[in-house]
Amino acid sequence: MPDAIGTGELPAALPLPIDITVRNAELGVNLVGKAARLDTNGLIATFPSEVRESTILFTTLDMRSIKATARGLIKVRTQQSLGENAGYEVAADFLELSDDARQKIERLLGRHTEDAPSGPVAPPVQTFAPQPTFRAASAQTYLPPVDYQAVREQTERRQYFEPAPLRGQSKATTSTRFWNSLGVSFYVVVILIIVAIFPQGRAAELYVWNHVSWAVSRMWYWANHIGNVQLWGQSPN
Helix, strand or coil, X not given: CHHHHCCXXXXXXXXXXXXXXXXXXXXXXXXXXXXXXXXXXXXXXXXXXXXXXXXXXXXXXXXXXXXXXEEEEEEEEEEEECCCCCCEXXXXXXXXXXXXXXXXXXXXXXXXXXXXXXXXXXXXXXXXXXXXXXXXXXXXXXXXXXXXXXXXXXXXXXXXXXXXXXXXXXXXXXXXXXXXXXXXXXXXXXXXXHHHCCHHHHHHHHHHHHHHHHHHHHHHHHXXXXXXXXXXXXXXX
């Protein structure tokens, strides 16, 4: 390993290897491997395929132990084969690494002890509980029954006919019934006049009218002689 990496100082060894993804669209490189050594200066990782030296790769470090992801640019310094079907071990240096990614790497290595309290600072967020706000704006002032009562009062004041079952006014007023009856009568008269224009329709109307007039005349007669009704065989004569 020292022959492949050189005489420089090795990156810090990790307790558990982390996942690493490298990409270079121009060279068609897209590999996933494991990084066993890592610090803010460089890394040593194992990939299933060969990567040429001096290749610049966009790198993503998946640090699951601290639930963080770091990204940066690395440049392959050296590489060596680990044997048949064992992959390649690559040593690379960071060319570009943001402050956020640097802090995550140092936290992974346990070096960022001064920032450890920054994690527990989250509990003060609990003091920013929304209870006072919700208590101040009481939901009782926006209860639906208040609106329903207002709608019900407006509906009860309506004076026109609304036959729908969900409407408040379900009984027609006297004026509404009068005008509706007048309109129905007018349309009935118009229809009878149109039917009477034709001989067959006029004959049918006369036939119906004769039977109706006969029935009315008999009803009128019995209405005037209702007290004189006698059964057959009970006549005094």
